[in-house]
Amino acid sequence: MTAHSTPPSAPPLTERQEARRRRILDATAELARRGGFGAVQMREVAESADVALGTLYRYFPSKVHLLVATMHDQLERLHETLHRRPPEEPEPAARVAETLLRAFRALRREPNLAEAMVRAFTFADRSAGAEVDAVSRLTTAIILDATGLEGPPTPELLSAVRVVEHTWHSTLIGWLSGRSSAEQVRTDIETVCRLVESESAGGARR
């Protein structure tokens, strides 16, 4: 839970390096908040984080890597928040819906940041595979935590969670591209959680 994300094969960072990394991620989030994906310009990030452009690229080998890492960072915060204040619904499906709707509310407060992160995430290609994977795993963990179910999840439950995740990402994309309303997002989330209910109820015990 508190293990956070220190890749096993990465050399440990010094304190100053840790601080640089943090400045970069914070600068990125701030620029993204202001103007979304387009406003996150590598030169600006570098200047804003007070590092050289080359250094920025040493830490994050592309804009997509950078934004996906930012997404991971933000998701970790969400995960912690959820631990402090877990969903209140009793049923797993309802708990998942509550959690995702809460996350969505947070995103609506910072639509530009949301846009930047999600665009980068979906635009990522194989070269960012590891980073995308990390975000993906974290998302799965958040949803699994939300169910409140104990013990190792069954394969059926994992399939169901995948479908929920797909819907979550995809409906977000629709919302960000202005193609569907916040209402629609809410409906989609509720629909998929309802659909999945029977599956998860049958597929795992408490």
Next chain:
Amino acid sequence: MTAHSTPPSAPPLTERQEARRRRILDATAELARRGGFGAVQMREVAESADVALGTLYRYFPSKVHLLVATMHDQLERLHETLHRRPPEEPEPAARVAETLLRAFRALRREPNLAEAMVRAFTFADRSAGAEVDAVSRLTTAIILDATGLEGPPTPELLSAVRVVEHTWHSTLIGWLSGRSSAEQVRTDIETVCRLVESESAGGARR
């Protein structure tokens, strides 16, 4: 069905313009087939289609617009093919699954083209809203056609189709980014169709 996609507000194109547009779309598809999103370079497309760069931009205001239009074009071909050879399964859910798996097989034959189109589609922002919308509607129509259900679809069915579509797009992204296998894609599609079965069975009459 044969109405194709002539936006109501667009002035009709002359024959030569129609031909230019076609050359551009064909050149784009060909370049995409060869090397995916990255290989579709605007200067190359222009040269390959034998138009000036400025003209290319007059027809398609950005690379994303261009690729989303290409996607629309390819989907129209698929739609026609499906009309000639509709799915053979009797049940709506199975018919949808069969259709999507067939589409997926087609994509696997040209993974670079698939990558280019899907990346563009998910990367699109509001400025390409209309084009993305057209693709989205066409996809919905293809899935609705696949069900074989007659009459106007109920809202429940439409919700279900949305979930299917979300899963379809999202699992494709996972496949393209190397994050999930073709097996996984098949499973996801089958899962969501099964989940949605009860919904569509209860939600519409033949």
Next chain:
DNA sequence: CGTTAATCTGGAACAAGTTTCAAGGATGGT
């Protein structure tokens, strides 16, 4: 300390998407 390897910096250079513009062509109305 002094040395050595790794890291960081500032800045130039390159690549590809996008914009702009002047000059030449096509279209349509009269």
Next chain:
DNA sequence: ACCATCCTTGAAACTTGTTCCAGATTAACG
């Protein structure tokens, strides 16, 4: 045929992500 208008061309310029490099700084170690 003539004019006005819109379209196309070719080429240069601009933007932003990305790469490269030489020299300054820092970290690790004896």
